[in-house]
Amino acid sequence: xxxxxxxxxxxxxxxxxxxxxxxxxxxxxxxxxxxxxxxxxxxxxxxxxxxxxxxxxxxxxxxxxxxxxxxxxxxxxxxxxxxxxxxxxxxxxxxxxxxxxxxxxxxxxxxxxxxxxxxxxxxxxxxxxxxxxxxxxxxxxxxxxxxxxxxxxxxxxxxxxxxxxxxxxxxxxxxxxxxxxxxxxxxxxxxxxxxxxxxxxxxxxxxxxxxxxxxxxxxxxxxxxxxxxxxxxxxxxxxxxxxxxxxxxxxxxxxxx
Amino acid sequence: xxxxxxxxxxxxxxxxxxxxxxxxxxxxxxxxxxxxxxxxxxxxxxxxxxxxxxxxxxxxxxxxxxxxxxxxxxxxxxxxxxxxxxxxxxxxxxxxxxxxxxxxxxxxxxxxxxxxxxxxxxxxxxxxxxxxxxxxxxxxxxxxxxxxxxxxx
Numbered sequence: 001x002x003x004x005x006x007x008x009x010x011x012x013x014x015x016x017x018x019x020x021x022x023x024x025x026x027x028x029x030x031x032x033x034x035x036x037x038x039x040x041x042x043x044x045x046x047x048x049x050x051x052x053x054x055x056x057x058x059x060x061x062x063x064x065x066x067x068x069x070x071x072x073x074x075x076x077x078x079x080x081x082x083x084x085x086x087x088x089x090x091x092x093x094x095x096x097x098x099x100x101x102x103x104x105x106x107x108x109x110x111x112x113x114x115x116x117x118x119x120x121x122x123x124x125x126x127x128x129x130x131x132x133x134x135x136x137x138x139x140x141x142x143x144x145x146x147x148x149x150x151x152x153x154x155x156x157x158x159x160x161x162x163x164x165x166x167x168x169x170x171x172x173x174x175x176x177x178x179x180x181x182x183x184x185x186x187x188x189x190x191x192x193x194x195x196x197x198x199x200x201x202x203x204x205x206x207x208x209x210x211x212x213x214x215x216x217x218x219x220x221x222x223x224x225x226x227x228x229x230x231x232x233x234x235x236x237x238x239x240x241x242x243x244x245x246x247x248x249x250x251x252x253x254x255x256x257x
Numbered sequence: 258x259x260x261x262x263x264x265x266x267x268x269x270x271x272x273x274x275x276x277x278x279x280x281x282x283x284x285x286x287x288x289x290x291x292x293x294x295x296x297x298x299x300x301x302x303x304x305x306x307x308x309x310x311x312x313x314x315x316x317x318x319x320x321x322x323x324x325x326x327x328x329x330x331x332x333x334x335x336x337x338x339x340x341x342x343x344x345x346x347x348x349x350x351x352x353x354x355x356x357x358x359x360x361x362x363x364x365x366x367x368x369x370x371x372x373x374x375x376x377x378x379x380x381x382x383x384x385x386x387x388x389x390x391x392x393x394x395x396x397x398x399x400x401x402x403x404x405x406x407x408x409x410x
């Protein structure tokens with residue numbers, strides 16, 4: 001009976017670590033949360049987390065048990081991080097029992113907690129008006145960036161959803177944005193295509209993952225930091241390639257017309 | 258005027274990025290205000306220096322301090338406030354430009370921008386590190402005050 005219980009605990013802990021890591025929590029926080037929950041559940045467990053594998057290990061009289069999870073680098077869903085955090089607080093202050101913890105972790109793993117699409121579309125537009133360019137680009141260009149940013153965000157989300165190829169979303173986003181921006185410039189409507197492209201790319205570029213990856217490296221979680229950083233670099237490269245192809249296509253189209 | 262507009266637009270930007278990365282609803286407004294203050298500090302310090310390190314470091318310091326205080330009050334992991342706040346400061350566009358130049362074969366410009374990316378990101382992270390160690394020293398003061406106020410109520 002005790003054996004089965006231990007098995008359950010490390011399995012739930014593995015799942016918690018996976019959800020936290022994939023949705024944007026730092027590696028040290030993941031490890032400490034899992035060890036905290038283990039202590040609250042009454043067993044001494046060790047957790048080793050990197051972006052490529054999570055190990056949860058417990059040593060007891062019956063021997064040594066290890067549970068392995070394989071996380072993937074994916075886009076952030078910080079709401080899940082918050083829910084798991086609340087759950088672990090409630091569990092360690094003994095407000096909820098282990099069975100409840102188990103079923104609620106399961107629920108968080110499967111449930112899609114999300115803002116609605118109209119909210120997301122409006123937000124993508126807001127992010128696309130970069131404060132950096134407020135007095136460098138013309139107001140007209142910023143207005144264009146608002147709408148082109150929305151289109152680029154939607155295109156990259158759609159492409160990412162309907163294809164298993166990683167990075168295709170980023171390529172599509174870059175392509176759509178630079179295609180429209182260059183066409184507008186060539187048609188003489190917009191003032192500067194590069195300002196529009198830079199501003200509209202704000203929701204897509206991997207600046208935040210890159211900064212997070214350096215923070216992990218500073219905290220000496222070098223493997224996680226490198227994996228996240230390399231992923232950010234690949235996304236930036238994909239957007240760059242998409243943008244170049246988009247500009248090329250737009251120039252070609254204008255030439256034909 | 259520039260400061261006011263900068264404040265408003267970085268607030269909106271932070272709010273928007275918060276929605277895209279799905280932060281809990283109660284985080285949105287505090288994060289937006291924190292991000293807007295960070296950007297204002299960046300705007301204020303940028304004309305004073307030629308280096309790109311100092312403005313980013315100070316902005317991150319402010320975001321770190323305000324973010325940690327907010328995190329205590331609304332009870333969330335502080336990372337959830339950092340991520341949306343960073344959106345207007347992070348070198349996302351620079352790394353995009355660098356990789357684009359790399360693809361086009363302009364290796365000098367690519368290398369220049371890549372190093373700029375790393376510098377800005379490091380400055381931001383150092384700002385956070387300083388803010389966090391400062392906050393650890395003052396943490397007990399804030400929690401003590403909260404307990405006192407609750408006791409009075």
